[in-house]
Amino acid sequence: MHETTPSATLSPVEIHLGERSYNIVIGGGLLGSLDSYAGLPHAKTALIVTNETVAPLYLQTLADALKGQYPVVGQVVLPDGEVYKTWATLNLIFDALLEQGCDRRTVLFALGGGVVGDMTGFAAASYMRGVPFVQVPTTLLAQVDSSVGGKTGINHPLGKNMIGAFYQPQRVICDLDTLKTLPERELSAGLAEVIKYGPIADAVFLDWIESNLDKLRARDPVALAFAIRRSCEIKAHVVGADEREAGLRAILNFGHTFGHAIEAGMGYGQWLHGEAVGCGMVMAARLSQRLGLIDAAYVDRLTRLIERAGLPVVAPVLDALDNAGRYLALMRVDKKVEAGEIKFVLIDGSGRAIVRSAPDSVVTEVIQASCRQ
Amino acid sequence: MHETTPSATLSPVEIHLGERSYNIVIGGGLLGSLDSYAGLPHAKTALIVTNETVAPLYLQTLADALKGQYPVVGQVVLPDGEVYKTWATLNLIFDALLEQGCDRRTVLFALGGGVVGDMTGFAAASYMRGVPFVQVPTTLLAQVDSSVGGKTGINHPLGKNMIGAFYQPQRVICDLDTLKTLPERELSAGLAEVIKYGPIADAVFLDWIESNLDKLRARDPVALAFAIRRSCEIKAHVVGADEREAGLRAILNFGHTFGHAIEAGMGYGQWLHGEAVGCGMVMAARLSQRLGLIDAAYVDRLTRLIERAGLPVVAPVLDALDNAGRYLALMRVDKKVEAGEIKFVLIDGSGRAIVRSAPDSVVTEVIQASCRQ
Known part of the structure; x- marks a missing residue:
């Protein structure tokens, strides 16, 4: 059936959530393209949140692109890792927002993996009781899962993601080029969430993953684009039907x-x-x-x-x-x-x-x- | 005009916010009455959040009343004061929720003034990304202002209420009897917010306050009931028109x-x-x-x-x-x-x-x- 990969199109995947609807754009070279940011909310300031690992690779590219749209582009660089998904790290974002005079219209950009996305999203949900934010996921896991659907939060010593908010981004920008620098172990971790969508929602997609796993591990861009797109489509469908995890959405777990x-x-x-x-x-x-x-x-x-x-x-x-x-x-x-x-x-x-x-x-x-x- | 005080009725004040609508009940003896809690969400556990000052006065009464409805009624007692409206104190609520095995259905009860209400509301907004909560304000200020309208949050060293959420309670229960123990200074502080509603929204109410200020300071229950009711009506109208402070709601400031x-x-x-x-x-x-x-x-x-x-x-x-x-x-x-x-x-x-x-x-x-x- 899906033994051959359908060619990846660049049309966005839509998440239908009424006035909180947004779309996911998937493609190569998106980070540096001004088109990626067209139509986002206007503001005097944007604040990029990223981590020590991602900053040297992509921060400058994103900052340069945003300068065309926002007069002031600030940044905050967090330590890297799930172990830092804590209130103390979250507070670094609040400190930066307040020290840089960010107001209620400031747009946050989450540049990194799931930890950066979850923390930036919760910071956006909570800063002045809510400012807009954009997900710019740079790991496969974040592109196919954590950046989509509006789950944000931090860990508590007694439980993972115990503190957070359902808060939707304005857009998700998945630049396939960022996967080129992804460590092997992180690529595999992302594939776990891709594989997940097969058994829970799409038996044909599971067949396709089995046939194309070697291409995915070799980072074939056409195969990756299709896997990300199909994963996002399934997640979009589930989240659109059950934003706050009252029922169906639980299958994503x-x-x-x-x-x-x-x-x-x-x-x-x-x-x-x-x-x-x-x-x-x-x-x-x-x-x-x-x-x-x-x-x-x-x-x-x-x-x-x-x-x-x-x-x-x-x-x-x-x-x-x-x-x-x-x-x-x-x-x-x-x-x-x-x-x-x-x-x-x-x-x-x-x-x-x-x-x-x-x-x-x-x-x-x-x-x-x-x-x- | 309003020189004589209309008799206070006990019908609730409605806050119209679609599926987030709720009502404010105002009267004497509500804290210990099982009727006050009828129709609230069912759950295995309820958690009362209060502070050191209020706990000896009213915690037992509320806990006893809730035992009729919730199999497990937990409690957490916070230090008292605006200076404790911090992440560290908020975390005491999260610790209690997790240590007491509270799940997604757990109902939080905020028993106290504005600080307890704001922190409990933000804890409810954030715990497992949202659990229900009920405001039980015990100060005049909380009864006429902070418990109504869904603004929750904590302070940051660089700004007041900078971190929080718009999150509506299931109900607000204003027991007039709790005002009997309110220190004089706190009563005056509450009157500031009552007075506020006159110049911004109701010139007749301002006249009434001028004529009845001595009664209010003497804690005349009929005068207090009317002042609370009218204040809540005005706030309900403003919040119903602008839940997230895009425009009109700012006049409350x-x-x-x-x-x-x-x-x-x-x-x-x-x-x-x-x-x-x-x-x-x-x-x-x-x-x-x-x-x-x-x-x-x-x-x-x-x-x-x-x-x-x-x-x-x-x-x-x-x-x-x-x-x-x-x-x-x-x-x-x-x-x-x-x-x-x-x-x-x-x-x-x-x-x-x-x-x-x-x-x-x-x-x-x-x-x-x-x-x-």
């Missing part, structure tokens, strides 16, 4: 419940988010199998694909004495928990996901089977 | 631009918010006069009323060498500033307000005239 336990249990930043999600998808598939939704062959197929993407498929032991208990305790502080019951995203093998709880005993079996070497 | 400079310049907590607003209204009236909008008699009338309410009418010197410069600098970090221009709320003497900028030279004259003994 396939692999994330186990994944969050891995991230929290290992300490944020030890495993990349995408790595934890990759391994979490293997665990969620196993749980789906034990609950009779899919067969062992489907679990094997998904596990092989995740492994081929360069992602871990064996879960870490989080507690030598009571490993399953530790996983369960960590999963119980997940946001999807209601009245103490963990909600898992499960798959049925036909490109559809369902959200339901599962007996602790079955979850424990899955954890034990997944951590064994 | 009459006296607040000068007032914020006083609060920030003196150090938060030195002057109560209402005291700074009271003095700020005198300054804004003087500015209105110098710009030809009102006559000296109106300025005198308003000044006398503010003084009779027990509020300061002489502005503090914030900088011995360049006092006006210091005021102007502090006003330039106000949220209403756009492109460096300070927006003042001015009055025309007929119960209407307008928002406009003013020449620095005229503002300087007002500051000099207002600080002179």
Whole structure:
């Protein structure tokens, strides 16, 4: 079916959310092109938020492009890494906004990966109770997932993304050229979120990913453009139907419940988010199998694909004495928990996901089977 | 006209904001009445946020009433005062939410004055990207102003309320009995916001306040109920027309631009918010006069009323060498500033307000005239 890749078009992907609608533009050379910023809100000041890793690569290009549109273009460079997704780092953005005299019209630009995007978005949601912002994601993970959909926030020592806001950007600008400098490990982490869209929403896309995984890992621009576009389309559809995660949107968290336990249990930043999600998808598939939704062959197929993407498929032991208990305790502080019951995203093998709880005993079996070497 | 006080009815004041609509109930004995909480969202847990001063007075009454509706009723007691309206204090709420296993349905109850309400509201807006909350204001200022309208937030060292969200409560419960324990100084601070509604929106209400100020200061329950009700009606009308302060809502900031400079310049907590607003209204009236909008008699009338309410009418010197410069600098970090221009709320003497900028030279004259003994 999708054995050959449809040519990537440059028409934007639309996110339909009424007055909060916006679009995602995908293509090469977007960062330095003035067209990318046409039609954004007018203001006296723009503030670029980025990190130490991305700044030397792309900050100047973005700043130069924005100077055509904003009289004052400020910047703030954050430390790099999930471990810095904290209030203290967020406050560096507020400090910069206030020290640089930014007002209610100031437009924030998030230049970087998911951490920069999540923190900049929450800063934009909260500064003077809300200023506009634009996502300029420079990692595959951010381009296909975190920059789209309006989830913003920071971590709390007791839980990931526990503090934040639903706050939509004005635009998402995905410049494919920024992926050229992405470390191998980060590319794999992004592929985890691309793979995710197959089992939960599009069986044909899963076939396509299987056929094109080598091209994606080799950063073939046509394959990457298609994968990003299709991922964004699926996410746009889901978010458009359920902006505030009252129902359908939860399916986007396939692999994330186990994944969050891995991230929290290992300490944020030890495993990349995408790595934890990759391994979490293997665990969620196993749980789906034990609950009779899919067969062992489907679990094997998904596990092989995740492994081929360069992602871990064996879960870490989080507690030598009571490993399953530790996983369960960590999963119980997940946001999807209601009245103490963990909600898992499960798959049925036909490109559809369902959200339901599962007996602790079955979850424990899955954890034990997944951590064994 | 309103020389005699209309009897206070107990029908709620409605805030019309589409799906975010809610109502304000005003009356005696509401805190301990189960009826006050009927129809609020169901949840396994409720969390009461209050402070050290209010907790010994009313926490048990509220907790007992909520136990009829929520299986688990948690609590967190914050230090009292504007100086604690910081991220560090806000984080005590997040710690309590996470430590007590609160989920996405948990309902927060803000029991206290404006600081408790603003911080609890922002915590509710941000915890898991949004949980429901209820305002239970126990000061006059919170009952007539801060608990209504959905402005939430915390202070930043460089500016008041610079970090926050527009986030509406599910209900506002104004129990008149809680005003019996309110210190005299706090009662006066609340009267500043009551007085405010006259010059900006209702000349007849201003007449009524003048005639009934002694009753209000003596805490006559009928007079207080009417003043709270009329204040909430005016605020509800303004907020319903402009939830996110794009235009009309700014008139509610009459006296607040000068007032914020006083609060920030003196150090938060030195002057109560209402005291700074009271003095700020005198300054804004003087500015209105110098710009030809009102006559000296109106300025005198308003000044006398503010003084009779027990509020300061002489502005503090914030900088011995360049006092006006210091005021102007502090006003330039106000949220209403756009492109460096300070927006003042001015009055025309007929119960209407307008928002406009003013020449620095005229503002300087007002500051000099207002600080002179």
